[in-house]
Amino acid sequence: QTVVTQEPSFSVSPGGTVTLTCGLSSGSVSSGYYPSWYQQTPGQAPRTLIYNTNSRSSGVPDRFSGSILGNKAALTITGAQADDASTYYCVLYMGSGISVFGGGTKLTVL
């Protein structure tokens, strides 16, 4: 069974930079998994931030960026703002319509 791993929580100071990661329980994450990232605040539907490793979805500020770092996908927030406090989910596409979500990273900005 494929398990996608994310840090359960992270904290960043306002104006600071934070990098959240997305790994595989066995193996490396590559662009071939088309990593995507979603932001969700309580009571709201998820919002697409990043797709295809590093492409920003329409309307997403350029302080959000995606990449592959080592053997993981990464989401970097540069110049964090208070309203970036959310839970961030990584998704890897396994092919044949099957996607696997990571457990999510709850980001605190303080």
Added chain:
Amino acid sequence: EVQLVEAGGGLVQPGGSLRLSCAASGFTFSSYAMSWIRQAPGKGLEWVSFISGRGDSTYYADPVKGRFTISRDNSKNTLYLQMSSLRAEDTAVYYCARGPTYCSSTSCYNFDNWGQGTLVTVSS
């Protein structure tokens, strides 16, 4: 503007059935694969099921295989999820989402639009 509106959630007893629907607008529905994704209370997101644009390919997560059926009516721009033999652990908000689809300028094997979700509660 792309809109996805789920309906059909509610309270159902264990072992019961429920059918969710997702009305789509603002895009050519038949050109896009669609998925259902759920979120149990206080938990993370979980992919549930996928259907191709023509409806000829479907896939399911292991926890729902054999109990849930995804379908679509392209003439009505509507996606469905028929849920049977429901269990307490199926309690969740169910989202419909567009994708994953082939790479284009605006998406690439991701979920690019989401509905607001509908709550399914399985309890006696």
